[in-house]
Amino acid sequence: MILTDLNPSNGMGANCFLVELGPFKLVIDCGINPKEMGVKAMPELHRLEDHRIDLAIVTHCHLDHLGALPVLLKHVPDVEIAMSVPSQMIFTRMLHNSVNVMKRQREEHYIKEYPLYSHDDIDLLAKQVYPIMFGKTKRLQKEGEELEITLYSSGHVVGAAGIELVYKHRRIFFTGDVLFTQQSILNGAKFPKHPVDTLVMETTRGATEADPYYNRNEEVKSLLECINHTLNGGGSVLIPVFAFGRMQEIMNLVHQARLRGDIPISPVFSSGLGMDLADYIDKITKRTELCTFSTKVIREMRVKPVKNLRPGKRVSMPGLYICSSGMMVQHTPSWRVAASLLPFHENTICFVGYCDPDTQGGKLQQTKPGEKFLFEQLKKDFPLRARVRKFDLSGHANRDELMSFALDREPRSVVLTHGDPDARNWFAEAFANAVTQPKVTIPKSFEPCLV
Ligand SMILES: [Zn+2]
Ligand SMILES: [Zn+2]
Known part of the structure; x- marks a missing residue:
């Protein structure tokens, strides 16, 4: 698999990956960076223009994963977009709010390119989005080959998904933002237990020591x-x-x-x-x-x-x-x-x-x-x-939980995403000290990584 991070800040923020697997090309997430404004907050979507994208998948409806999705259509006009059933019920509401926030910021901070999209753009986008049920496999066919895509609940917020891709018996799993423990309104992640070849994982809390007695x-x-x-x-x-x-x-x-x-x-x-x-x-x-x-x-x-x-x-x-x-x-x-x-x-x-x-x-x-x-x-x-x-009521798994989840999957290759440099480095070191020692990749913006 070739993975390219289109997030210019390379830290947390405008989550967006180009995934290439044989003839298949997917975009996973298309967010905006909450710490930046204007085009600087956006993934560099013009880099997708030379590619024929088969499908975009949105893991969940937080804006760092969703907020730039209407702009994706300006670069890849006919792209189909898949997300979980709950995400499909909620994403337009999140994006319409984002238009209103950008309009306000245009006045307050004189950002002339805001809003980056309109309410009409969101209505058009909605026509290209279809839902996938958790656990139900979707198959893409291209040039005589097949790619299987399955979403699993990742516990983080309602509708949040981890994504499993299977191509030529290779299993790749994206955790998305994940929480394993149960909340009062939502169960923890329900991820498959079998081994994977490549694990692409979030690392949000990598720099925070986990309390072993935490409850x-x-x-x-x-x-x-x-x-x-x-x-x-x-x-x-x-x-x-x-x-x-x-x-x-x-x-x-x-x-x-x-x-x-x-x-x-x-x-x-x-x-x-x-x-x-x-x-x-x-x-x-x-x-x-x-x-x-x-x-x-x-x-x-x-x-x-x-x-x-x-x-x-x-x-x-x-x-x-x-x-x-x-x-x-x-x-x-x-x-x-x-x-x-x-x-x-x-x-x-x-x-x-x-x-x-x-x-x-x-x-x-x-x-x-x-x-x-x-x-x-x-x-x-x-x-x-x-x-x-x-109070620690975070929507993200702590680093010890993520490490034990990762090692149980016995990956040959691990990609560290969605975390500050300190957070990713902690995981890189932890994998280097693990018995199995998978190959660890920390993607750099716009550099295709073979993982
Ligand atoms: Zn999130
Ligand atoms: Zn996130």
């Missing part, structure tokens, strides 16, 4: 205790979350805790895309039974929209704020709420997933109590008096 339920318990303590003390809690997946998971956990009496019945606030996606995930639950989320959770908690915030001033009603974005990107609801909670000692900000160190969320985690925290776009700083706590 997700204990972590949930600690989060709930922290919420309980803060609300009972008259303070507010902010949980910054990704709109897709994490928000609905946290809502569900909070709802269950309220029913059990583990946390007080207090106002719950949220807003934006995540509330809308809750409706979609409710529908996916009803139609596919691939997750277990109901909007009843939101109705019973009487979730209210976030409004009337003034930076540096206390919120008018204390409560629990479950708001996107997870990394507190500027101008998002979680960032705005933080500007009202952070200067007051009675409040707590609870991070539940990964924050890039360059984002406002990442910087807040590095701020010591009493130090001033700068809200960059507001050009205002406030002293950090609220508690900042971190």
Whole structure:
């Protein structure tokens, strides 16, 4: 197999691979880099123009895997696109939101090429997308040869898929973003157990030491205790979350805790895309039974929209704020709420997933109590008096789990993707020290690798 990484930043970000297997050419994922803007955030899709692409496959609906998909059609107009059934139900909603965000950024940052695509482009794209059920093999034929493609649930978010390709008895497996442990609304990954020849794996948490005693339920318990303590003390809690997946998971956990009496019945606030996606995930639950989320959770908690915030001033009603974005990107609801909670000692900000160190969320985690925290776009700083706590409820498997999954598959060749250089290097070293010592490849942007 020849694999070419089309992501210009070569780290995490605009995930997009060209995969060549005999006569077959596939594109896997077509994302945008959340840390960049304009064309710099995009994979270099013009490099696909000389290829006849047989199929594009999207592993899941986070924008670092999906966000550039409408632009793919401008370079490879007639390409067919496959994704899991839940992803097919949700991807247009994610992309329409992305158009709105780009329109806003065009005004705020004068990015003249934004939006990179229109709402109409998404409607056109939708006609070229078809769903594949988990575990059902799709066969492509070309020049008398056959390629088998099977998607398996990867646990990370609703609809997220690992991809198995079989060509001439060679088995290649792409993990996509993966979580092996069960969440309250979604089972962990259900990957095949048989050996593979080539394993292309994510490495998101490679630079983070895994706690051998880690237990997700204990972590949930600690989060709930922290919420309980803060609300009972008259303070507010902010949980910054990704709109897709994490928000609905946290809502569900909070709802269950309220029913059990583990946390007080207090106002719950949220807003934006995540509330809308809750409706979609409710529908996916009803139609596919691939997750277990109901909007009843939101109705019973009487979730209210976030409004009337003034930076540096206390919120008018204390409560629990479950708001996107997870990394507190500027101008998002979680960032705005933080500007009202952070200067007051009675409040707590609870991070539940990964924050890039360059984002406002990442910087807040590095701020010591009493130090001033700068809200960059507001050009205002406030002293950090609220508690900042971190809970490991990540949507990604830890490095030990991934290593043991990888070694059990006995691959001859491993490709390390979707991670910062430190994260990939940790895995490279771990494989070098393993008994089987597979060939390890860390792809460089635009350089075809034989794997
Ligand atoms: Zn993801
Ligand atoms: Zn990702």
